Amino acid sequence: MLTISLETPRRVGFVDITGRVEDACERLGVVTGALVVYVPHTTAGVTINENADPSVRADLESALQRLVPEDSPFTHLEGNADAHVKASLVGSSVTIPVSDGRLCLGTWQGVYFAEFDGPRRRRVHVVGLSAVAA
Amino acid sequence: MLTISLETPRRVGFVDITGRVEDACERLGVVTGALVVYVPHTTAGVTINENADPSVRADLESALQRLVPEDSPFTHLEGNADAHVKASLVGSSVTIPVSDGRLCLGTWQGVYFAEFDGPRRRRVHVVGLSAVAA
Amino acid sequence: MLTISLETPRRVGFVDITGRVEDACERLGVVTGALVVYVPHTTAGVTINENADPSVRADLESALQRLVPEDSPFTHLEGNADAHVKASLVGSSVTIPVSDGRLCLGTWQGVYFAEFDGPRRRRVHVVGLSAVAA
Numbered sequence: 001m002l003t004i005s006l007e008t009p010r011r012v013g014f015v016d017i018t019g020r021v022e023d024a025c026e027r028l029g030v031v032t033g034a035l036v037v038y039v040p041h042t043t044a045g046v047t048i049n050e051n052a053d054p055s056v057r058a059d060l061e062s063a064l065q066r067l068v069p070e071d072s073p074f075t076h077l078e079g080n081a082d083a084h085v086k087a088s089l090v091g092s093s094v095t096i097p098v099s100d101g102r103l104c105l106g107t108w109q110g111v112y113f114a115e116f117d118g119p120r121r122r123r124v125h126v127v128g129l130s131a132v133a134a
Numbered sequence: 135m136l137t138i139s140l141e142t143p144r145r146v147g148f149v150d151i152t153g154r155v156e157d158a159c160e161r162l163g164v165v166t167g168a169l170v171v172y173v174p175h176t177t178a179g180v181t182i183n184e185n186a187d188p189s190v191r192a193d194l195e196s197a198l199q200r201l202v203p204e205d206s207p208f209t210h211l212e213g214n215a216d217a218h219v220k221a222s223l224v225g226s227s228v229t230i231p232v233s234d235g236r237l238c239l240g241t242w243q244g245v246y247f248a249e250f251d252g253p254r255r256r257r258v259h260v261v262g263l264s265a266v267a268a
Numbered sequence: 269m270l271t272i273s274l275e276t277p278r279r280v281g282f283v284d285i286t287g288r289v290e291d292a293c294e295r296l297g298v299v300t301g302a303l304v305v306y307v308p309h310t311t312a313g314v315t316i317n318e319n320a321d322p323s324v325r326a327d328l329e330s331a332l333q334r335l336v337p338e339d340s341p342f343t344h345l346e347g348n349a350d351a352h353v354k355a356s357l358v359g360s361s362v363t364i365p366v367s368d369g370r371l372c373l374g375t376w377q378g379v380y381f382a383e384f385d386g387p388r389r390r391r392v393h394v395v396g397l398s399a400v401a402a
Binding site for chain 3: 001028029030033036038039040041042067068072073074075076077078081082084087088091092093095125127129
C-alpha cells in the first residue's frame, strides 16, 4: 500500500490525482489486476470523471451543492454535515482495472479527489490487487 | 481482463448485463474472490439493483432525472453535463464476491449498465480478483 | 468469504457494523490487500462515514429522504421504490485497504449498513483480496 498526500485549496473542489495514481500503480508493481484508491476521511471522497473540459468538474460541484445545500436542516453542529452526506453519495473508493501494468482508464477519464470540507491536508491510500491467474 | 461491448438504445436507461457478467466470471476462471465490473466512460456507470420488476429501473431513471435535470444551470457546453453528474452519483464500478465459481448476487439482484448519454456503443471491463488463501 | 447477519430495527437507518467487519478481516486472515463488504439486497446498501457523532447518521438519513422522498411519483407498486433508488445512490459495496492485518479506516471512519426498507433480517458478505506481491 502507498499513501498519497495532498493539500486541497478550497472548501469544495475536485483535485486531479490521476498522475499520482498512475505513478502508484507503477511503484506497486501491479501488472494484471486492479488498483483501489481509498480516501480515509469522512468529509471527502474520490470519483472518476472527465479529464478534458474543467467545466465538468465545476458542474459536478454545483450539482452536488444543489442536491445537498450547506444550509439544509442538519443536526450535526460542526457546520460540515453537508460534506458528510456528499462523501457518502460520491463514495470513499474507486477500483480501476490494471492490464499490462497500466490503468485501464477510458480515454476521457481522470481520477479526482473530491473535497467537501477543505481546505485541508488529506491522504489517499492506493492498494494493488492481484488478478486471478489464467 | 475481459471486455464486454454493448449498444445502448436510448439517451438514458439501465441495460441488464447480468448474464454477460456471469459468463465473464466463468471465462476468467474465478473460483473464490471477487469480480470488478468497470465502465471506462464518463457519461455512464454501473449499478446493482432489482432484477424482477422492470418498473424499478424506470423509477431509478425518473428519480435520477428529478435529482439532476438535463436543463440544470450547467457550464459544460456539450449538453450532457447532467450525464457526467449522474455517472459520479451511480459510480463507475461494482465489485461482486465470487464463491465456488459463482457470483454471490442476492436473489433479486442484477447488474445494470447505466446509460446517461446514449444511444452509444459502450464497453465494460471485467476483472477477476483472487481471494486471500485460507 | 464470510457472511454477517443482522436485524435492522427501523424502516430507514444506518447500523454500525465496523466491529463485525474488523472481526471478519481477522478471521479471513487478510494481512495485506483489501476487504470487500457487499450487501446482497436491493433496498439496502453500505457506506463509510463518521463514527463519532451519531447526528451525522441522522443527517445522512434526513438528507437521503429529502433527495428521494417516499412519496415521489414512482411506478413500482411495492411502496419501496425510494429504497431501491437510495440503494443505488449509496452503493452495494465498499472496499477497504488492509495493511499489517488491520483495516486502514481513517480515525473517524466507521462502516455502516444502510437500511432503506426495514425492519428486516439482512446479510452482508465479506471477502478478503490479496495484494500484489512486492
